[in-house]
Amino acid sequence: MNDAITVSGLDVRFGASHVVKDVRFTVGEGESYGIVGESGSGKSTILRALSGLNREWSGSITIAGEPQKAKRPPAFYRQVQMVFQDPYGSLHPRMTVDATLAEPVAIHGLGDADNRINRALADVGLDGGFRFRYPHQLSGGQRQRVAIARALILEPSILLLDEPTSALDVSIQAEVLNLLSDLKGARGLTLVLVSHNLAVVGHLCGRVAVMKEGQIVEEATLDAIRSGDIHEAYTRDLVAASRRAHGAITAC
Amino acid sequence: MSGLYAYLTSEAPASRGQARLAQAYRRWLALKANPLALTGLAIVVILLLAAAFAPLIATHDPLAQNLDQRLLAPSAKNWFGTDALGRDIFSRIVHGTRVTLVIVLLVVISVGPIGLLIGTVSGYFGGWTDRVLMRVTDIFLAFPRLVLALAFVAVLGPGIENACIAIALTAWPPYARVARAETMVVRNSDYIAAVRLQGASNTRIVLKHIMPVCIPSLIVRTTLDMAGIILTAAGLGFLGLGAQPPMPEWGAMIANGREYIFDQWWVATFPGLAICLVALGFNLLGDGLRDVLDAR
Numbered sequence: 001m002n003d004a005i006t007v008s009g010l011d012v013r014f015g016a017s018h019v020v021k022d023v024r025f026t027v028g029e030g031e032s033y034g035i036v037g038e039s040g041s042g043k044s045t046i047l048r049a050l051s052g053l054n055r056e057w058s059g060s061i062t063i064a065g066e067p068q069k070a071k072r073p074p075a076f077y078r079q080v081q082m083v084f085q086d087p088y089g090s091l092h093p094r095m096t097v098d099a100t101l102a103e104p105v106a107i108h109g110l111g112d113a114d115n116r117i118n119r120a121l122a123d124v125g126l127d128g129g130f131r132f133r134y135p136h137q138l139s140g141g142q143r144q145r146v147a148i149a150r151a152l153i154l155e156p157s158i159l160l161l162d163e164p165t166s167a168l169d170v171s172i173q174a175e176v177l178n179l180l181s182d183l184k185g186a187r188g189l190t191l192v193l194v195s196h197n198l199a200v201v202g203h204l205c206g207r208v209a210v211m212k213e214g215q216i217v218e219e220a221t222l223d224a225i226r227s228g229d230i231h232e233a234y235t236r237d238l239v240a241a242s243r244r245a246h247g248a249i250t251a252c
Numbered sequence: 253m254s255g256l257y258a259y260l261t262s263e264a265p266a267s268r269g270q271a272r273l274a275q276a277y278r279r280w281l282a283l284k285a286n287p288l289a290l291t292g293l294a295i296v297v298i299l300l301l302a303a304a305f306a307p308l309i310a311t312h313d314p315l316a317q318n319l320d321q322r323l324l325a326p327s328a329k330n331w332f333g334t335d336a337l338g339r340d341i342f343s344r345i346v347h348g349t350r351v352t353l354v355i356v357l358l359v360v361i362s363v364g365p366i367g368l369l370i371g372t373v374s375g376y377f378g379g380w381t382d383r384v385l386m387r388v389t390d391i392f393l394a395f396p397r398l399v400l401a402l403a404f405v406a407v408l409g410p411g412i413e414n415a416c417i418a419i420a421l422t423a424w425p426p427y428a429r430v431a432r433a434e435t436m437v438v439r440n441s442d443y444i445a446a447v448r449l450q451g452a453s454n455t456r457i458v459l460k461h462i463m464p465v466c467i468p469s470l471i472v473r474t475t476l477d478m479a480g481i482i483l484t485a486a487g488l489g490f491l492g493l494g495a496q497p498p499m500p501e502w503g504a505m506i507a508n509g510r511e512y513i514f515d516q517w518w519v520a521t522f523p524g525l526a527i528c529l530v531a532l533g534f535n536l537l538g539d540g541l542r543d544v545l546d547a548r
Contacts, residue, residue, distance in 0.1 A: 052449070082446075090445075095464075103447060104451075128266075129263070132264075132265040137263065
């Protein structure tokens with residue numbers, strides 16, 4: 001299996017604070033890799049460095065065999081796309097769904113925008129009636145579907161997901177996760193999923209990195225976590241906390 | 253009628269055009285619910301109609317002098333009376349709407365784009381670009397508008413075009429400020445990050461994604477500013493630096509009436525009322541538009 005993403009010695013500093021410390025991990029092609037940790041642990045910062053949004057980092061990032069510099073070439077964006085946490089903030093409030101989806105097609109000069117947009121919407125389970133709506137006419141789940149369609153319209157091989165469900169209702173969360181897992185199956189996507197919720201990560205990912213204070217404290221397969229084959233006390237706490245939260249939900 | 257209503261309120265518009273029309277219709281409904289804004293809109297519409305059909309509405313030739321009939325009080329023949337040269341004041345006010353509109357339009361066309369461009373570029377790029385552009389803006393902001401306009405007119409020479417240029421040169425800084433503030437709010441938002449992740453160039457981001465966000469607040473600002481622009485133009489006219497005689501400009505008309513204000517009050521009063529009314533109309537409309545356009 002080829003490596004889609006290799007990160008080594010990644011450091012990110014914001015002024016005096018050292019947010020990501022010497023992080024290294026590898027994601028295979030077609031693999032789903034999860035990064036969990038509490039807020040402020042630096043997990044989203046890693047995604048922003050991977051995607052090229054944050055240009056102030058040191059270390060090495062290799063994507064699909066290409067070592068990446070701070071500034072990415074246009075072709076990079078056709079390979080790697082990202083879905084943001086808050087679907088209420090990630091869609092332009094003054095653009096219809098149609099205009100939002102037409103933009104990447106126009107930027108990369110792909111042509112045939114009409115068909116691509118219809119196909120992208122159908123792929124995320126939205127019918128044509130949604131195409132000319134404004135974001136304020138959509139629900140949170142529908143918005144997140146549009147955001148996913150926008151990411152996938154460029155047919156990337158790697159999809160970065162920054163807490164894609166944490167701003168959504170619990171019932172919608174499952175829908176969006178199922179959609180992502182279907183899309184991954186259909187397109188052989190490589191996913192990197194960042195979340196504070198172990199259950200969400202467990203739904204999609206085979207391998208999980210646990211982050212604490214900017215460092216990856218443990219990397220484990222999902223099976224190892226389920227069977228309790230964990231070495232770090234912090235991971236154990238996280239798993240226990242997640243079980244409690246789940247218990248609380250099922251008890252309701 | 254119900255077909256049109258369904259078309260405009262459809263939850264699932266079928267085309268770009270329908271989506272845009274539906275958006276405009278929702279805004280119209282919001283504006284309609286605000287009586288003050290409607291009053292403002294009515295005044296502005298009346299102003300536009302008066303300018304368009306001035307020759308039909310005016311009862312006399314606005315430039316025709318008749319020294320036998322100077323300074324006549326308002327009557328059935330001369331509704332607002334006549335001025336020192338025997339010209340009909342009502343006709344002059346009606347024709348004056350054209351002058352006012354020309355000034356407002358010239359200023360708005362030049363000020364809006366300049367302010368928008370400087371503000372968005374400054375806010376989006378930040379750093380040195382921002383510092384240089386904002387210091388230039390500060391320099392222009394530091395002068396009282398009328399004083400700076402006076403200085404420009406003194407250099408350029410009196411006349412309505414030069415008055416417009418002078419007002420435009422003094423009016424753009426607040427627009428740049430507004431656009432910059434708005435840009436700084438959105439430049440780090442996820443939706444801008446998302447287009448950046450699609451590989452969009454900076455030019456594309458500023459023109460297609462940031463400017464549309466800034467335009468509504470600039471429109472509001474412009475409408476609210478219209479009153480100020482009209483007043484400045486009238487002020488320049490009053491001082492003899494704007495429109496030149498015999499052009500029926502409202503400010504200049506007030507200046508002419510100043511000598512007679514105690515004995516023939518109508519000469520200065522009616523142009524003054526016209527300025528007041530139009531300024532009020534634009535202000536009310538701007539206030540209403542702010543509520544309508546800001547709603548997301």
